[in-house]
Amino acid sequence: MPAKKAPKSMPYEQGAWAHVFAPRAPGEQRYWLIKSEPDVFSWDDLERAPKRTTCWDSVRNSSARNFMRDGMKKGDLAFYYHSNAEPSGIVGICEIVREGYPDHTAWDPQHDYFDAKSDPGTPTWYMVDVKAVQPFRTMVTLPQLKADPALAEMALIKVGRLSVVPVAAAEWAHICQLGGVSS
Template sequence: MAYWLFKTEPDVFGIDDLRKRPDQTEPWDGVRNYQARNFLRDAVETGDKVFIYHSSCKNVGIAGVAVVVKAGYPDATQFDPESAYYDPRATPENPRWYRVDVQFEEAFAQVLSLKDIKAMAQITETGVVKKGQRLSIMPVPDNEWRQLYQAAKAT
């Protein structure tokens, strides 16, 4: 099992939206960065744990946990001309973009803020603490996952 951090804007889709889905499951679609796409296509697997990270909002940070219930497959929004994520260069025979399905596992009582994450001296490899890391999908080392999880549960 691997660990990941998926960024989302909670006014578009957040941890509470995932929790409210009928089966608490949702495709993680709309990713349009090649490195993040490669993670979704080639590395994220069923059973992997995901921090749901709220960004571009007042309370930026880790809001909860999901689990991957379906590994990478073509993102259908790339083929839909009505979608904001439509890509005219993508075809069903040669998809450009991928998604995974995630299922709600838990929401934290409070968001573990980016400020608090950056204050944790032992968190050095997770992308959100590195300058210039803007990816929406990023790996989290096992040891840092455990420390971040414990800190989030303690808030």
């Protein structure tokens, strides 16, 4: 039986998100948005975690995986978004403190996100570690984001189903202002 190959993606320079995979200038920081349901793992849970840090595991979407595996770098910042909440919205900022590495939950048959097809020798799923940086003074809700013309092209609005999406620098600055924090 031939060896299993690692998952492939379209060459990044041809995809809609090519800019988030492009080579970086020295010291360049990029921005992201990560989602969690607050009853699963909330912003408060992240702040209570040891060293205010946790692994961002159990993502089972290939686009979101690619962002974590190949796009996110140590020192990048991410909005922490509460999804499936009333209201849903951005509640804080976290930092990527460990770059993409294999998501061990895929190999645990007892875990809700076990993937029998994932092989530790050629991992399918990846995760990053995130650290709480700063809560928003004011939650920026999904209705606010959708109603704001400055955010009409935001990945969260265009492709809302992804649990990890890139955020443009101008969007980042604008949302930080809405949330009452400095960018």
